[in-house]
Amino acid sequence: MKNFKMSPKPVLKSLNDYPMGSSMPSFHITEGNAGWRVYRPVINHEKCVSCYRCYYVCPDGAIHKEEDNSFHVDYDFCKGCGVCAHECKLKAIDMVKEA
Amino acid sequence: MNDKFLNGNEAVAYGVLLAKPHVVAAYPITPQTKAVEKISQFVQDGDLDCEYMHVESEHSAMACSIGASSVGARTFTATSSQGLLYMLECLPYASGARLPIVMMNANRAIATPWNIYGDQMDIMYALNSGWVQLFVEDAQEALDVTLQAFKLAEHKDVLAPVVVNLDGFVLTHTYEKVSIPASSEVDAFLPPIAKYDHIMSDEHPMSMCISAGNHQNQGFKQLQHEALFNAEGVFETIEREFSTQFGRAYGGAVDSYRMDDAEIAMLTTGSVTGTARVVVDELRREGIKAGLIKLRMVRPFPTKRLLEVVADLKGLVVFDKNVSFGYEGTIFTNVNSALMQSGKMLKVENVIGGLGGRDIPHHEIKSAYMNLIDKKNSKQVRFSDEEVTA
Ligand code: SF4
Ligand code: SF4
Numbered sequence: 001m002k003n004f005k006m007s008p009k010p011v012l013k014s015l016n017d018y019p020m021g022s023s024m025p026s027f028h029i030t031e032g033n034a035g036w037r038v039y040r041p042v043i044n045h046e047k048c049v050s051c052y053r054c055y056y057v058c059p060d061g062a063i064h065k066e067e068d069n070s071f072h073v074d075y076d077f078c079k080g081c082g083v084c085a086h087e088c089k090l091k092a093i094d095m096v097k098e099a
Numbered sequence: 100m101n102d103k104f105l106n107g108n109e110a111v112a113y114g115v116l117l118a119k120p121h122v123v124a125a126y127p128i129t130p131q132t133k134a135v136e137k138i139s140q141f142v143q144d145g146d147l148d149c150e151y152m153h154v155e156s157e158h159s160a161m162a163c164s165i166g167a168s169s170v171g172a173r174t175f176t177a178t179s180s181q182g183l184l185y186m187l188e189c190l191p192y193a194s195g196a197r198l199p200i201v202m203m204n205a206n207r208a209i210a211t212p213w214n215i216y217g218d219q220m221d222i223m224y225a226l227n228s229g230w231v232q233l234f235v236e237d238a239q240e241a242l243d244v245t246l247q248a249f250k251l252a253e254h255k256d257v258l259a260p261v262v263v264n265l266d267g268f269v270l271t272h273t274y275e276k277v278s279i280p281a282s283s284e285v286d287a288f289l290p291p292i293a294k295y296d297h298i299m300s301d302e303h304p305m306s307m308c309i310s311a312g313n314h315q316n317q318g319f320k321q322l323q324h325e326a327l328f329n330a331e332g333v334f335e336t337i338e339r340e341f342s343t344q345f346g347r348a349y350g351g352a353v354d355s356y357r358m359d360d361a362e363i364a365m366l367t368t369g370s371v372t373g374t375a376r377v378v379v380d381e382l383r384r385e386g387i388k389a390g391l392i393k394l395r396m397v398r399p400f401p402t403k404r405l406l407e408v409v410a411d412l413k414g415l416v417v418f419d420k421n422v423s424f425g426y427e428g429t430i431f432t433n434v435n436s437a438l439m440q441s442g443k444m445l446k447v448e449n450v451i452g453g454l455g456g457r458d459i460p461h462h463e464i465k466s467a468y469m470n471l472i473d474k475k476n477s478k479q480v481r482f483s484d485e486e487v488t489a
Contacts, residue, residue, distance in 0.1 A: 012318060018315075018322055019297065020197050020258065022197075024305055025303070025305055026306045029311045030312040056304065056305070057307070058306055059310060061309045
């Protein structure tokens with residue numbers, strides 16, 4: 001499993017740097033949430049069809065699409081809520097108990 | 100242009116028809132029902148090409164509105180009372196995401212005792228939700244302001260949701276002659292909704308209503324606060340444009356009646372303004388220099404405009420159709436704060452009335468005015484029936 005990390009993390013120095021509203025391309029302006037997690041979502045790339053559904057619904061923008069059209073979870077920011085796994089129509093995301 | 104005999108609900112429905120929203124998501128509730136019923140009829144008859152979502156609750160009505168608006172659809176919903184309270188959780192999501200949704204609220208009492216009639220307790224719960232708050236007095240104004248509300252919400256300097264408040268029954272169910280603007284003229288006034296960067300599309304997928312941590316969260320709120328302030332000036336510009344095109348003007352955020360040389364005045368929101376206007380004329384005939392201030396916008400609060408209007412007053416009574424239990428009428432609190440900020444020491448009184456649809460008779464309005472002069476009742480904050488019994 002690739003331990004994907006979104007970088008660089010956007011820096012908001014002044015109000016002019018802020019995006020309009022609170023819907024935006026997946027990136028992280030929140031603090032790390034990893035400590036909250038009991039189960040981690042693991043994307044099965046064999047099953048995934050890159051439909052964006054998990055990306056849209058992740059409340060923390062922790063799912064990111066890479067150049068090659070593959071979807072990855074940034075585990076520094078994923079809080080383990082399971083919304084993505086619940087919403088994936090292809091059951092391509094497994095919630096796996098953290099060690 | 101043609102005239103129709105409509106109640107306030109239907110007037111809003113005609114406004115929505117002319118505004119051509121892409122999506123209407125609503126749940127019927129008394130006294131708003133007729134508005135959404137009429138809109139669904141327009142859709143059913145093919146007069147309005149729009150996705151009408153008959154959702155299972157008000158919470159879903161707002162959630163669906165948020166979804167629709169987040170992909171750039173012009174979106175409308177309507178609610179009232181407990182329904183508004185049920186959707187309350189979603190309101191700051193809409194405003195925080197800067198989605199230009201327009202909503203009609205039929206102002207109705209809040210339980211308990213349960214009651215379906217009109218007062219303005221309901222919307223006061225939403226005052227801090229980041230929505231622009233407008234109040235209208237009659238059916239024509241309801242239609243006109245509905246059109247203006249879309250333009251205001253969608254303005255690039257605002258991009259905030261707007262609620263248009265109509266007093267339950269007194270306005271939603273009273274029939275009046277309403278002039279319906281021609282569709283072509285409305286199209287010129289209200290062009291299709293613009294495409295904004297924060298609106299999502301297949302080409303620009305987004306994470307919705309993302310979280311922002313301890314440090315950055317406040318910045319978003321600051322920007323929202325600024326945008327809401329912008330709404331006052333934009334609203335006045337839009338109203339001027341509207342009056343040029345349609346020949347009807349309502350005085351912007353703060354309308355005034357016979358205020359030029361007034362010494363005492365009442366401040367009202369919504370339909371009670373009509374009764375107060377009659378009382379002002381009568382007081383004037385008796386030689387009393389009375390005036391009337393109709394507050395049309397409660398968020399953003401038009402402090403500067405209000406201070407201009409009250410500049411020469413000796414006494415002001417604020418009529419609140421709501422009470423903040425354990426304190427006073429909410430509009431009164433807001434007016435007082437504006438006066439304090441300016442350092443103006445004006446004698447201000449608060450009369451709370453019309454709760455649960457209780458009639459607000461002419462003599463109660465009149466004695467509220469007279470108390471500013473004869474001081475029969477020494478209570479600064481009081482209920483309207485104390486005007487009569489005191
Ligand atoms: S919802 Fe499922 S199929 Fe769609 S992108 Fe996410 S993991 Fe892949
Ligand atoms: S588990 Fe929750 S936070 Fe983590 S990626 Fe899925 S939706 Fe996002």
